Structure formats: C-alpha cells, structure tokens
Amino acid sequence: MNGKKVITLKPESTLEEKKEDLSLRLFVVLSKAYQAIMEQIEQDIQSKGLNLTDFAVLELLYHRGEQPLQKIGQKILLTSGSITYVINKLEKKEYLYRQPCPNDRRVTYAVIAEKGKNLLDRIFPEHWGRIDELMSVLNEEEKATAIDLLKRLGTSIRKL
Template sequence: MSKEKSSFSLKKEDPSLKLFVVLSKTYRAMMNEAAIDMRSKGLNLTEFAVLELLYHRGEQPLKKIGEKILLTSGSITYVIDKLEKKNYIYRKHSPHDGRVTFAYISDKGITLLDSIFPDHWRKIEEILEGLNKDEKTQAINLLKKLGTSIKS
C-alpha cells in the first residue's frame, strides 16, 4: 500500500464538509424552533414570511414575493389565498398592467404582526443566546462572506 495519502483522505482533513453539515443542522434546529413559535400564533413560517415582507416593505407584486422568500408561483398563490381567507392581506391588480397582481397587508394583518412580533423577536434572541453579541456580529460577517463567495 502506498504511503501517499489518497485524495479522499486529504479531503477529510479539510473541514468544508463538517462545516456544511453543522450549518445545515443548526439551520434546521433554528427553523424548527421558529416554526413552533409561529404555529403557536396560528401561522406557518411561509405565511409569517409573506406577512413580514408586506409589513416591512409595503405592497409587493406576487412574483416578487415568491422571489424574495424563495417560493414557486403555485406555492405563493396558495399562501396568498390562505392569508387572504384569514383577512390578513388583500390583492389588487396593477392599474398599469392587468397581468400584475399586488399583495397588500390589511389592518388586521398589521395588528397581528404588531401583537406577535415582540414575542417572536424574544424567541429569536432565545434561539441565538448561545452566542454573545460580538460572536453574533462575527458570525454575520463570516456568513455574508461565505454567501457572497458562492457562485450561482
């Protein structure tokens, strides 16, 4: 047997795979906790993401909502339908282009987010309490660096 290391064993020395696994597991654990929190408030994570986007950014074309929260057009229509039935949002066709439909957050949706956001913020702080403020800032910077270096 050769004393030279195989390319696979050299790759095992690189922590890339381990980092990928750890990031994946951490993301899943954080999202599970956030999902439990949202379900306790009568929403799923996707519904909350749509409401939060409209709350902070105002009216949005349905296509743009799908792009921003990574949903297909069929999925975004389903979520918008559910939120509309709950009277948290409403839609309106663009006066300039009838093919474009905008979603707007309703007063009921604003009231809902006003009431749940403070607790949700505390839950996020609780989820991330394993890091101090400086570590959170360092993690943000490292993850941004990683994200911008990925060629899509």
C-alpha cells in the same frame, strides 16, 4: 474518471484531506444549526396560529409594504402556484388583499390588511424576542463575526 474528487480514508491524513474534513464538518455543523433554529422558529410561529409560509408572506408585507405577487415567490423562495395558494388562504382570513396595479393590468399586488397588520403588531415583538433568545448563546461580538463569515461564505458561493 468523471472528474469528481474521490476521498479515501487513510490512517494518517494529509493536509489536503484535513482541509476537506473541516469543509465537510463545517457543512454538517451549519446544516444542523440551521435545522435546530428552524425547528424552534417553526414551533414559535405555529404557536401563534400560522405556518412558516403564511408568516413569511405577512412578515414581508408588514416590513416592506405592498409587493407584486410575482415578486413574493422570489423573495421567500416559493413557486407561483404555491404563492397563489398562500395568498388565497391569507386573503380568505382577511390578513391581506389583492390590489391591481393601475399602470399594468398584468401586475397584482398583495397588501397587508388591517387585520394582518394587527396580528403582526401583536406577535412579531414576541417572535423577535424568541429569535434573540435562541441566539443568546453568542455575545454581540461573536454574532457580528458569524454574520461577517456567513455573508462572505454566501457571497462567494453565489459567484460560482
């Protein structure tokens, strides 16, 4: 065989198979929850006249300040070609502008413009409220527990 584990279904599951069933179930539940949340978030952002990528770039600049173009793609998981397209589009709408680095001519920063800041000042509180509404099914203790568990899961996976 190729070294991969093959799972066969039997009428009576062993303890190991039950653990694998729970792992698979957790994966499916996490995936579906993420998809449901993102569908709602995307609708919210689109209702404000932006798409997810445009919002992600503006939100990054709004909360973290100017960013090198090369780093934006890494932070919001986009290719350099996609970032260039998004930055061009947002610059054309006057939501941000490019600023050359004074110390390194190879580096260009994206800086949120006043128009972009005003837009985020207006829409971000409502967006934050929508996220809070979506998460309101969990109480504060459950949210803290979920954060801890998901951090632990993510951290262990990154170490693989």
